[in-house]
Amino acid sequence: MNSIKKPSIIGYPYIARPLSVEKKLSILSQDSQYDLACACGSSADDRRKRSDTGDRWIYPVTLPDGGRGFLLKTLLSNACVNDCGYCPLRADTNAQRCTLEPEQVARMFLHYYRSKRVFGLFVSSGVCGSPDSSMQRLIETASILRKREHFKGYIHLKIIPGASDTAIEEALKLASTVSLNIETAGAPNFSKLSKGKDYLRDIIRPIQTIGRLTAKGAPYSRVKHTTQFVVGASTETDRELLSYCGGLYDRLHLQRIYFSAYQRGLGRPDLPGEQSTVSSSDLLTREHRLYQVDFLLRKYRFSADEIPLDSRGFLSLTTDPKQLWARAHPGFFPVNVNKADKWELLRVPGLGHQAVGRILATRKDGRRVNSLENVGTVGKVLGRAREYVCFG
Numbered sequence: 061m062n063s064i065k066k067p068s069i070i071g072y073p074y075i076a077r078p079l080s081v082e083k084k085l086s087i088l089s090q091d092s093q094y095d096l097a098c099a100c101g102s103s104a105d106d107r108r109k110r111s112d113t114g115d116r117w118i119y120p121v122t123l124p125d126g127g128r129g130f131l132l133k134t135l136l137s138n139a140c141v142n143d144c145g146y147c148p149l150r151a152d153t154n155a156q157r158c159t160l161e162p163e164q165v166a167r168m169f170l171h172y173y174r175s176k177r178v179f180g181l182f183v184s185s186g187v188c189g190s191p192d193s194s195m196q197r198l199i200e201t202a203s204i205l206r207k208r209e210h211f212k213g214y215i216h217l218k219i220i221p222g223a224s225d226t227a228i229e230e231a232l233k234l235a236s237t238v239s240l241n242i243e244t245a246g247a248p249n250f251s252k253l254s255k256g257k258d259y260l261r262d263i264i265r266p267i268q269t270i271g272r273l274t275a276k277g278a279p280y281s282r283v284k285h286t287t288q289f290v291v292g293a294s295t296e297t298d299r300e301l302l303s304y305c306g307g308l309y310d311r312l313h314l315q316r317i318y319f320s321a322y323q324r325g326l327g328r329p330d331l332p333g334e335q336s337t338v339s340s341s342d343l344l345t346r347e348h349r350l351y352q353v354d355f356l357l358r359k360y361r362f363s364a365d366e367i368p369l370d371s372r373g374f375l376s377l378t379t380d381p382k383q384l385w386a387r388a389h390p391g392f393f394p395v396n397v398n399k400a401d402k403w404e405l406l407r408v409p410g411l412g413h414q415a416v417g418r419i420l421a422t423r424k425d426g427r428r429v430n431s432l433e434n435v436g437t438v439g440k441v442l443g444r445a446r447e448y449v450c451f452g
């Protein structure tokens with residue numbers, strides 16, 4: 061929608077001027093902020109870096125491989141036919157709607173890319189018409205960049221819920237990373253968020269298709285696959301979330317799962333997240349704990365069923381999950397720093413990959429580790445290891 065008609069107070073119809081491409085980009089990139097499935101920064105430091113760039117559509121990011129940089133991140137359109145209760149862009153809100161053409165986004169992106177302000181593009185869209193017609197516009201954007209402009213760098217394409225297998229495959233031919241947000245764990249929880257979308261048909265089926273096509277040895281194994289949960293919008297427990305995370309990593313080989321604490325005030329008033337008595341700061345702590353567990357699953361060889369949960373199926377808000385696991389397994393400790401293997405050492409609270417790397421390097425040199433001081437500065441984090449290690 062390019063212009064907005066408002067009633068005039070002096071009797072003449074008021075025709076708003078069409079929005080400029082920059083104005084649309086400003087609106088659409090702002091509306092893309094809720095999507096974290098490319099690790100677009102949401103920390104205070106990232107927000108500062110973003111505003112330092114002057115252009116609101118440039119986002120600092122951490123990529124699935126750990127790299128950092130800036131992306132141009134935008135929606136093609138914020139018009140949407142869907143009714144996702146947590147989303148400020150759902151069909152029945154008064155959000156200012158606008159749409160950019162694939163050619164306009166491609167041109168804007170190349171301008172920033174050629175001036176070395178961004179290294180890649182993240183592009184998503186509300187659902188205008190059918191899922192596949194929205195996919196076609198995303199695909200066209202990537203196609204202009206890849207085929208006409210011979211851009212070989214990073215493109216993250218969102219997969220629209222309900223996209224066909226054909227559209228998914230077209231996107232995979234062009235993208236570096238694709239993501240479809242899973243939103244919550246299981247159809248019963250999803251039914252509290254949206255009546256219009258079907259969890260199995262529109263979310264799980266396409267995620268499974270992407271998983272199959274990007275698996276090791278499959279035609280698009282070079283393409284990264286990520287997703288995002290919105291935490292606390294429905295009534296999902298952490299046990300349910302972790303069970304889905306285990307399946308997404310183990311069976312569908314996703315590179316990353318992101319968690320976004322539901323922001324109260326943006327959703328439908330009858331949404332469980334709107335009616336919840338959990339404070340916003342506790343919800344953010346819950347998000348943080350889920351990220352800690354995500355690390356334990358991906359980088360520390362924990363399995364989802366080893367993660368300690370309370371009797372209601374939630375992570376502790378007061379103690380980090382690795383520390384809780386250690387307290388529940390006194391027989392595993394103390395771990396002998398001079399004999400234990402890498403994965404045993406990584407189970408010790410306070411020891412991360414860097415500290416364990418130093419321990420193993422010292423041992424490889426034929427030297428002994430005699431105290432934590434040999435490993436690094438013993439501050440709050442490394443100090444946690446003291447009660448769990450020995451140096452025999």
Ligand code: SF4
Pocket residue numbers: 140141142143144147148149150151185186187221
């Ligand atoms: S599909 Fe749902 S989450 Fe995505 S823009 Fe539309 S209403 Fe929002």
